[in-house]
Amino acid sequence: MAKEFISVKDEEEIVAAIRISEKNTSGEIRVHIEKKCPTELFERAKAVFHELKMDNTKLENGVLIxxxxxxxxxxxxxxxxxxxxxxxxxxxxxKNVMQDHFRKGNFKQGL
Known part of the structure; x- marks a missing residue:
């Protein structure tokens, strides 16, 4: 799914940016992309947060996009x-900064 939304090169750059961020902080960042949201947005994000065990970080500092x-x-x-x-x-x-990038079609920058 990510390949249809962003290029492979952009995905690699996003992953590299996340790695740099994680080296400079104690936080854990994950991006989860789906075609459609099968339930209410907050409930789905919460379910994915738990599925990815983002709530199991030592300092309770996981972030899911x-x-x-x-x-x-x-x-x-x-x-x-x-x-x-x-x-x-x-x-x-x-969210507002990301949304502004997304509206302009700048998905890599938004992420």
Whole structure:
């Protein structure tokens, strides 16, 4: 599915950027891309968060970026530990920046 949304080169660059971020922080970041969201967006992101064991990080600092391509929906989910560390508007402002890139077709930059 990711190959249809972003190029292989872009995917490699996103993975490299995530690795760099993870080296500079204690957080764990995952991107999960699906064609369609089979349930309500928050519930699906929460289910994927648990399936990927993002809630099993030592410092409760996992972050999931869930995308449903054909539905044009995405959700950013951070675990409790990271939620305590970031400003109150962090996820909303991050979502807005990502959404702006996505609207322009800049999916790699958005991610």
């Amino acid at each position: 869930y995308l449903a391509i054909e539905d044009h929906k995405f959700y950013i989910m951070g675990d409790k530990g990271i939620d305590r560390k970031v400003p109150d508007d962090f996820w909303e402002s991050t």
